[in-house]
Structures are given as structure tokens and as C-alpha cells.
Amino acid sequence: MEIKTLDILPEKMVIPLKQHHGAVCEPLVKKGERVLIGQKIGDSREYFASAVHSSVCGEVIAVENFPHPGGNKVLSVVIKPEESDECVDLKPFKDLSSEELADMIKDSGIVEHHGAPTHTVLRPVGKQIDTVLINSTSSEWIGGKYKTPEEYAYQMIDALKLLMETAGASKGAIVLRTDDKDSIEAFEGIEVDNRKLLVAPLIGGRKIDYYFKEQESDIVVVSQKRIYGKNILNFFTYNVTGKRVGPGCNPTDVGVAVCGVKSAKALYDAAHEGKPYLDTVISLEGFSKDMDHIKVKIGTLFKDIIEGYGYSGEIGKIITNGVRTGVAQYTDQVPVTKGTTRITLQKPEEVMKEEFIDCIHCARCVDVCPVEVLPSRLAIMADMGKFDECRKLHIENCIECGDCSAVCPSKIHILQLIRYAKNSIGLAYGGISLGSSEKSNGSSTSGGE
Amino acid sequence: MTYIISAPPHKKTSTYFRTLNLSKIIALIPICLVAIYFFGVPAVQIILASVLAAVLTELAIQKAFKHKVTIKDGHAVLVGLMLALLIPPEAPVWIPVFGGFFAIAFGKFVFGGVGSYIFSPVLVSWIFMRSAWSNHMTPLSIPNVGQLSDFMLENGAGLLIDVSPIALIGGLYLIYRKYIDWRIPLAFFATMILIPQTLLFLAGVFDLIQHGVLNPLMYLSQLFAFLSISPELPYAMVGILFFGIIFLATDTPTTPVTKTGRLIYGVLCGVLVFIYGYFGNYVDGTLYGIFLASCAASFIEMNTRPAPYGKDSLPEKVYKRIMEKIPEPLRFEVIK
Numbered sequence: 202m203e204i205k206t207l208d209i210l211p212e213k214m215v216i217p218l219k220q221h222h223g224a225v226c227e228p229l230v231k232k233g234e235r236v237l238i239g240q241k242i243g244d245s246r247e248y249f250a251s252a253v254h255s256s257v258c259g260e261v262i263a264v265e266n267f268p269h270p271g272g273n274k275v276l277s278v279v280i281k282p283e284e285s286d287e288c289v290d291l292k293p294f295k296d297l298s299s300e301e302l303a304d305m306i307k308d309s310g311i312v313e314h315h316g317a318p319t320h321t322v323l324r325p326v327g328k329q330i331d332t333v334l335i336n337s338t339s340s341e342w343i344g345g346k347y348k349t350p351e352e353y354a355y356q357m358i359d360a361l362k363l364l365m366e367t368a369g370a371s372k373g374a375i376v377l378r379t380d381d382k383d384s385i386e387a388f389e390g391i392e393v394d395n396r397k398l399l400v401a402p403l404i405g406g407r408k409i410d411y412y413f414k415e416q417e418s419d420i421v422v423v424s425q426k427r428i429y430g431k432n433i434l435n436f437f438t439y440n441v442t443g444k445r446v447g448p449g450c451n452p453t454d455v456g457v458a459v460c461g462v463k464s465a466k467a468l469y470d471a472a473h474e475g476k477p478y479l480d481t482v483i484s485l486e487g488f489s490k491d492m493d494h495i496k497v498k499i500g501t502l503f504k505d506i507i508e509g510y511g512y513s514g515e516i517g518k519i520i521t522n523g524v525r526t527g528v529a530q531y532t533d534q535v536p537v538t539k540g541t542t543r544i545t546l547q548k549p550e551e552v553m554k555e556e557f558i559d560c561i562h563c564a565r566c567v568d569v570c571p572v573e574v575l576p577s578r579l580a581i582m583a584d585m586g587k588f589d590e591c592r593k594l595h596i597e598n599c600i601e602c603g604d605c606s607a608v609c610p611s612k613i614h615i616l617q618l619i620r621y622a623k624n625s626i627g628l629a630y631g632g633i634s635l636g637s638s639e640k641s642n643g644s645s646t647s648g649g650e
Numbered sequence: 651m652t653y654i655i656s657a658p659p660h661k662k663t664s665t666y667f668r669t670l671n672l673s674k675i676i677a678l679i680p681i682c683l684v685a686i687y688f689f690g691v692p693a694v695q696i697i698l699a700s701v702l703a704a705v706l707t708e709l710a711i712q713k714a715f716k717h718k719v720t721i722k723d724g725h726a727v728l729v730g731l732m733l734a735l736l737i738p739p740e741a742p743v744w745i746p747v748f749g750g751f752f753a754i755a756f757g758k759f760v761f762g763g764v765g766s767y768i769f770s771p772v773l774v775s776w777i778f779m780r781s782a783w784s785n786h787m788t789p790l791s792i793p794n795v796g797q798l799s800d801f802m803l804e805n806g807a808g809l810l811i812d813v814s815p816i817a818l819i820g821g822l823y824l825i826y827r828k829y830i831d832w833r834i835p836l837a838f839f840a841t842m843i844l845i846p847q848t849l850l851f852l853a854g855v856f857d858l859i860q861h862g863v864l865n866p867l868m869y870l871s872q873l874f875a876f877l878s879i880s881p882e883l884p885y886a887m888v889g890i891l892f893f894g895i896i897f898l899a900t901d902t903p904t905t906p907v908t909k910t911g912r913l914i915y916g917v918l919c920g921v922l923v924f925i926y927g928y929f930g931n932y933v934d935g936t937l938y939g940i941f942l943a944s945c946a947a948s949f950i951e952m953n954t955r956p957a958p959y960g961k962d963s964l965p966e967k968v969y970k971r972i973m974e975k976i977p978e979p980l981r982f983e984v985i986k
Contacts, residue, residue, distance in 0.1 A: 518654050529655040545660070552654050553662060558720075559765040561667060564831060564907040573956040577907055595958040603659040610665045611765075617657040 204482060206496045209509040210284055214257050215267050215536040216242065216500040217277045221312040223249030223321075225276055234261045238288040239477055241308075242278050248326070251318040252310040256479040256498040257282035268535045270521045272528055277536070280500070291475035299324075302367040302472075309471040310478045312539050314461045315434075319468070322460060323368040325453040330368040332409075334441055335361055337462045338378040338427055350387030358393055360465035361420060363472055368458050374409050376441055377424040388422045400424050408443035428571060429525060433600045434459050436572055478539060486524075487546035488512050497537050503544060504533040517549035525603040526616075555612040566605035566615060572598045576605035580615040583622035588629065591622045599623070665829075667764070671724035673829045674897065677820030678731055681889075684817045685810040688803070689739040693810055696746045697734040703750030704730030711759050725764055729753050732772045732897060735811040736890075736937065737779075738789045745786050749775045768948070770901040773941045780934070792931045795884040804889060809933065812889040821896035830900050833912040834919070838895045841920025842887075846880035886924070886932050894923070894936040904944040906951035914950050919943040 218226040226243030230236055236255040243253035259282035267277035294305055306320040313319055323330060335357065361373045377384045377400060385400050392398070401412045403425040412421045425440060435446040437459060444455040452459050463481060470476045478499070485493040488510055497506060503519060519530040523543050566576035574595050582590040599619050606616040685693045708726040712719045721727075730750045737746055756778075757771025758764070767774075780787045789808025795801065807813045824830045854872040863869070899905070899919050906915050922942050926935030957967060 516653060518656075518660060520658075520660050524661040525659045527658055527660065529653070529658075529660065531653060531655050533653070547660065549654075553656075553660070555662075558667060558723075559763065561670075561765040561902050562905070562907055563670070563902040564905075564909075564912070565828075567907050567909065568831070572958075574958075575907060575955065594955065598958045607659050607662045608665070609662070610667050610670055612662065612666070614657060616659065 204494045204496055207501065207506060207509050209505060210282060211501060211505040212281070213262065214280045214282055214498070214500040215277045215502060216253060216255060216280065217267065217269050217275045217536060217538055218243040218253055219275045220253065220538040220540060221251045221318045222316040223247060223318065226250060226253050228264050228276070228278060230261050230278060232261055232263060235259070236261060236280060238286065239291060239479065240289050249318065249321060251312045252308050254310055254477040254479060255280060256500050258285045258287045259283045268532055270528060270530065270535045270538060270541060293475045294472050299367055299369055302363065305471060306367065306468060309467070311464050311467045311471065313464050314540055314542055316540055319460060319464045322453065322458045323364060328453050329456055330370045330453065330458045331372060331456040332442060333361065333364045333368050333370045333373040333458045333460065335375045335460050335462060335465050336437060337384060338376055338425060350383065351391065354387045354391045356469050357462070357465060358391065358420065360469040363468055364460055364465060370458065371419060372413060373420050374441070375422045377422065378427050379424045380427065385424060393418065393420050398422055403441060409441055410443065429602055433602070436600050481537065481539065481541065483537060483541055484543040485510065486543060499539060500536045502533070503530065503535050506537070506544065507533065512546065515549055516546055517552040518547040520545040520547065525607065526601060557612045557614065560611055560613060563610060565608045565610065569604040569608050571602060571604070572600055574598050576615045576619065579622065580613055580618040583618040588622050588626050592626060596622055596626070668723045670829055671728045673824055675724060675728055675731060677824055678735070680820060681735065681811065681814060681817040684803070684814040685735070688807065688813045689810065692739040695743055696737050696739065696741065696810065697731065699743050700734035700737070700746035700750040701727055701730035703747040704733070704754045707751045707754040711755060726754055729758070729771050733775055735893065736772065736776050736809055738787065738809055740790065741786045745779065745783065749779055752778055765903050767903055769941060769944050770898055770904050772898065773937055776937055777941060789933060792933055793888045795887050807889070809890060811893045815889040815892050818889065818892050818896060830896065831912060833909065834900050834905060834916040835895045837913045837916025838899055838919045841917050842891065842924060845920065845924045846882035846886065847876050849882070850880040851875040882928065886927055888932055890933050890936050891923070894940055899940050904947055906947050906954065908951055908954040908956060911950045911954040914954065915943060915947060918946060
């Protein structure tokens with residue numbers, strides 16, 4: 202897979218001080234100050250927060266509220282970049298203890314793509330983690346940062362070991378997607394602790410515990426079908442480990458930490474080069490016929506990416522993080538954040554404008570639902586405001602994948618109605634976090650594609 | 651520059667309610683052609699009268715109540731067409747006209763329109779007319795399959811739909827394309843085959859018991875009954891049953907939405923149709939049977955709601971279900 206690097210010098214870079222769930226960081230720089238690559242520009246003392254670094258070298262021209270791809274405006278540092286690679290001196294971290302590693306993660310600004318700061322996933326307060334999973338089923342392998350597939354595989358294994366050390370976990374696994382041939386080839390037959398590893402498929406009742414035993418190893422690589430959605434971590438954990446995560450809980454409650462490929466790679470870089478989380482690989486859809494992958498600095502505006510890529514057609518919709526669950530942007534003046542995985546452009550004629558009709562009870566949504574709830578019934582109950590009925594129908598299980606809305610022949614906005622009901626239930630019952638509400642306690646399980 | 655914003659998902663499949671209806675209408679066109687070939691002008695009259703009456707009724711009602719006019723979605727056409735196929739060709743023209751009107755006005759709109767009715771409008775209208783004007787609605791002959799060519803062209807056809815079971819093959823394509831769910835047709839059809847064969851087997855066993863046979867091998871050999879065709883099957887496997895299986899029983903608002911619910915609903919349809927057909931005939935039996943089964947659809951759905959994936963395993967569920975049945979003082983909880 203080819204990865205391009207966006208080589209432009211934009212007019213300005215916008216780095217939001219909140220690229221994670223939790224508290225907004227306090228700015229450490231003032232207007233007019235000069236910042237270097239890798240310099241920390243925002244930090245917070247809160248546990249549910251993660252530091253923010255400058256990805257370019259330049260002059261701070263403003264610290265103000267700026268549109269965020271999440272939809273709201275967030276306090277951001279606006280930097281006018283200059284053509285220089287001046288960098289704060291980075292030194293690798295060596296032989297750190299578990300707590301120091303966690304601090305280092307927070308300090309380097311490493312967060313999961315769905316928003317939770319990685320250190321809160323690995324070292325949750327009052328919980329013990331025994332298994333660490335790297336989920337590489339939804340994000341493409343970030344090949345732009347590696348020379349060969351083997352290098353990718355070995356770095357991922359090293360990163361997994363680092364993650365396990367941080368969490369104090371004894372077991373770890375990397376979960377690939379069955380149709381992702383590149384990754385499976387990369388991992389097939391690599392050696393860990395002088396033992397050859399084979400990529401093992403998760404079929405039926407064979408969960409990772411089976412493979413831990415069969416391969417006599419504490420680290421295994423497994424593969425499974427693609428699942429996507431906004432709120433998949435509980436379902437993912439159940440699929441991979443067989444551990445049931447109750448409603449209102451998240452995987453850390455059963456001792457499982459789920460990390461993404463990108464945060465694993467960022468941790469590897471931070472530990473071996475001392476480099477904080479500065480750039481990310483995103484997919485571009487709708488720019489040309491094929492899907493493109495591009496490495497950009499955090500804080501680059503969508504406008505600059507679109508122009509830099511050379512796209513000149515008319516744009517009807519700009520969507521971040523995939524067409525199924527992503528957010529449509531009202532402006533192209535939004536920056537790429539640590540949580541951005543994909544930018545999709547739709548031409549004006551591709552944009553759907555359909556009116557919904559009554560539910561015809563065709564049960565297509567029931568057939569496609571990966572977690573076996575009844576989306577059509579939930580949508581009707583949510584529409585009538587009967588939220589307690591929704592809870593009886595296990596609305597908390599919904600992973601917000603959007604499949605039900607996509608197949609609905611009546612074009613009912615099922616996903617939107619379910620989210621509405623979830624938010625209302627969350628408000629009514631206060632503490633119960635059902636995943637989709639932004640103001641949940643930071644260990645929320647909602648995430649991008 | 652401004653952009654369009656909306657809630658996700660931003661891309662949907664191109665299947666609409668209209669697509670579903672049109673596909674069903676197209677699947678019914680072959681049988682209409684065979685019926686016209688077989689019965690001649692009266693068949694054309696009935697089909698046209700019924701479809702036109704249904705469409706005009708929908709148009710009139712929606713104009714009168716100032717609703718959005720939805721005749722373009724093809725549902726009224728489909729209802730009118732399906733009803734026409736259930737009317738004998740000798741019936742006077744006002745029968746299908748009234749039938750089309752009654753199906754849309756009372757079968758569909760009285761219950762609240764598309765998606766809200768609990769009985770298929772086609773069946774509502776058919777049963778009303780069958781009871782009100784039984785002299786016009788009774789077919790002249792009841793078909794049965796004497797030889798294989800009867801699947802191609804049924805000479806004993808009394809209703810338009812009975813003329814050719816093979817002409818309904820388009821329905822199988824709809825199931826393959828998932829325009830029609832496969833669970834109800836499969837369960838329905840399997841039940842319709844299995845019950846007569848089981849009865850044949852049981853008849854053989856009872857016969858042996860009456861003769862006082864003690865050899866277990868003789869009883870075992872009765873299992874071969876499942877290989878021979880029950881005398882009941884030629885009466886059951888007629889065009890209207892296949893029409894019922896593929897088009898009537900799968901009318902989505904009248905069926906449960908849960909997966910197991912749909913299987914149970916199919917079995918229930920089969921049982922009811924068989925009882926009706928066994929003691930009466932399979933032409934009326936199919937329609938009355940499916941109509942009765944829709945009564946239970948909601949009950950089936952409430953009792954087959956899927957459990958959450960992350961909560962109880964199967965033994966836990968069984969345990970809980972048993973414990974619920976035991977009265978409070980007798981309960982002793984081992985697992986909490």
C-alpha cells in the first residue's frame with residue numbers, strides 16, 4: 202500500500218487543545234511566541250487528558266476558539282508555520298517502570314483514535330488489566346512509516362510488549378482483519394521469544410484463550426471479520442476474548458485494554474525516539490477513484506489537504522471518519538486531529554436527500570444487526586419518547602454501526618433515533634454511560650471508524 | 651463556502667419501499683399472462699378492475715384527508731393485483747371493484763396505512779367478500795396435482811392464481827435477492843410437507859399396533875413412509891399455496907420482526923393451513939390459515955425478543971426461566 206506525504210506549507214495550522222475525551226488542556230504558549238516541532242503547547246493536570254504538541258515550527262498567531270471536526274468549537278492554538286525543521290531535542294526513554302511509562306504516554310499526547318487517552322485505557326484507576334489487544338481491524342496498517350512489512354510486524358510486537366509492560370498485563374494479542382492480506386502476510390511466521398507465530402483465525406468458540414494455550418505463547422496474532430461502529434469496544438472484546446462486558450461498563454472492567462495501531466506506533470516512537478504524537482496517516486475517499494492514504498501533520502486544515510491533493514471538483518459534503526458513522530462538516534476550516542482517520546468527499550449529486558416513510562417492518566435492520574437488537578422497534582420507541590421501553594429492548598448494546606439505517610427501505614433515520622434515545626437515557630439516569638455522550642467520564646467507549 | 655450537513659450514515663443502499671413493491675408486481679406478471687391465456691377476457695377485466703379500484707381508492711382517500719399521495723410507491727397496485735388473482739373468473743366485474751376499494755379503504759387505511767395494518771389488506775378484502783357473496787366467490791373447481799404437467803398448466807384451476815404454480819418462480823428470485831425474507835417461506839413450506847408425511851408414518855404405526863405386531867423392525871420400516879408421497883400432498887401443492895407462501899405470508903407488517911419469530915410464524919402458518927385444508931380444501935385453507943396466523947404475529951414477536959449478547963449464556967437463561975416458574979417460598983438460589 203502506497204502512502205503519500207502531504208508536502209505543502211499551509212498558511213496556518215490549527216492545533217486544538219482537546220483532541221481526546223476529558224478536560225481541555227491549558228495553553229502553554231502565548232500569541233506571538235515562536236514554537237518548535239515537538240514543543241508542548243498544551244497540558245492539563247486532570248487524569249482524563251493528554252498533552253498537545255506543536256507539529257510545526259512557526260509563530261503562534263492566535264489562541265482562540267476554532268471549529269473542531271467533532272462539530273463544536275474548541276480552544277485551539279493557531280500557528281503560522283515557517284519553512285524550517287527546527288525541533289526540540291528528543292531523547293529516547295529507556296528502561297522505564299510501569300508508572301513512568303504511563304506518565305510518558307500522557308506527556309507524549311498519545312490517545313486512542315476514538316478519543317480515550319491511552320494511559321486511561323492501560324492503567325484505569327482501580328482496575329487490573331490482564332490482557333492487551335491491539336485492534337488493527339478498522340484502521341489500515343500505517344505502512345507509510347515503515348520500509349518493509351517485517352519491520353511493521355516487529356515494531357508492532359515491540360509496541361505490544363511496551364503496552365503490556367505499561368498495563369502490567371501478562372498477555373497480549375494483535376487482532377487483524379481477515380481480508381487485510383498485507384497485514385496477515387507481514388505477521389505470518391514472525392518470531393517472538395524464539396517461537397514462530399502463525400496468524401490464527403477467530404472462529405466460533407475459539408477465542409484468544411484457546412490460541413494462548415495452543416501456541417504456548419503470551420503473545421498471539423489473530424484475525425477476525427471487520428466490525429465497525431461508533432461504540433464497538435465491548436462487542437470487540439466479547440468477540441476476541443469471549444469476556445462479556447455488561448451494559449454501562451467498558452472493556453477495562455473485565456481486565457482488557459484495547460488499543461489502536463496508531464497509538465501503538467506512537468508509543469513505539471515515543472519510547473525509542475522520544476517523539477510525541479505529531480503526525481497521522483489518514484485515508485482519503487472520493488478524491489479520486491481509489492482510496493488514497495496520506496500522512497499529514499496534526500493540525501493541517503482540511504482545506505489545505507483538499508487543495509494540496511489537487512482536488513478541484515464541486516463538493517457537496519465533507520465527512521470525517523467514514524460515511525457510516527462519521528460527522529459531516531459545515532466548513533472546510535477544520536483541522537486534522539489525533540482522532541481523524543478518514544476524510545470523505547461527496548459530490549453534490551451523491552448527497553442523499555430522501556424523505557423517510559413509515560416503517561414497513563421488513564426486518565432488514567434485524568437481519569443485519571451485529572449485536573442482535575431490534576433496531577426498528579428501538580427507532581419507533583425512541584421516536585415516541587418511550588425510553589424505558591428502549592432499555593427493556595437492550596438499547597445499551599447498540600454499537601452504532603449504522604448498518605440498520607443504511608439498509609432501511611423506508612429510509613428511516615434509525616441510527617439518529619437510537620442515539621437520541623441513548624443520550625436521553627444517559628441524561629435521565631445521570632451516571633449511566635451508554636457510550637455516545639461526550640461528557641461521560643472519559644473512559645467512554647465511543648470512537649471513530 | 652458552505653456544505654451540506656446531516657446525521658450519519660451518509661451513504662445508504664438503493665432499495666426503497668417502491669423497489670420492493672415493483673419487484674413483487676413484476677414477479678406476478680407471468681402468472682397474470684398465463685391466467686389471461688387460460689381464462690381469456692374475464693381475467694383481464696378482473697385484474698384491471700381490481701388494480702384501478704385500489705389505486706383510485708388510495709388516491710381519493712389521500713386527497714380527501716389531505717395526506718401525501720403515495721400511489722407512486724406501487725403498494726396499491728400490488729394489493730389490487732394480488733386480490734384480483736384470488737377472484738374466480740366468473741365473478742361479475744363489480745366484485746373486484748368493490749374488493750379493491752375494500753382492501754385499500756378498510757384493510758389498509760382504517761388500520762393506519764402502510765406498515766400499520768395487522769392483517770394483509772388482500773386477505774381482509776377477500777374474506778369479507780367470501781363471506782358476503784359466497785355465491786360469486788366460490789370457485790367452480792378445486793385444483794389438485796394429478797400429474798407433473800399440472801405444475802405447468804392446471805386444468806382444474808378455479809381462481810386466477812391456480813392456473814400455473816411454475817409461473818410463480820419469480821418469487822424464488824425475489825427471495826434470492828433478499829426482497830423477500832427466506833425464513834417464513836422455508837418454515838411454511840417445510841411444515842406443509844412434513845405434517846402430511848408424519849401423519850402417513852403415524853397411520854402406518856397405528857395400523858401395526860392394531861394388528862398386534864411385536865417386531866420392532868416392522869415399526870422401524872414405517873419410516874420409509876417419509877419417502878413415499880402422502881395422498882394429502884397433491885391437494886396441498888397447488889398454485890394458491892405457493893402464492894400464499896411467497897407473497898401473502900411474507901407481507902411484512904403482518905409478520906414478527908425477530909429472526910426466530912419469523913421461523914415460528916412460518917411453522918404456525920403451515921399448521922393452520924394444513925388443519926384448514928385437511929378438513930376443508932386448500933384453496934380457502936391457505937387464505938384463512940395465513941389470516942389467522944397474523945393474529946398471533948405480535949404475540950410471537952413479544953416472546954422471541956433477542957437477549958443481549960453480553961449478559962446471559964444459554965444455561966443461565968434456562969436457569970432463570972425455570973426459577974421464574976417456581977413459586978417464591980420454594981426457591982433456593984444457588985447462583986446469584
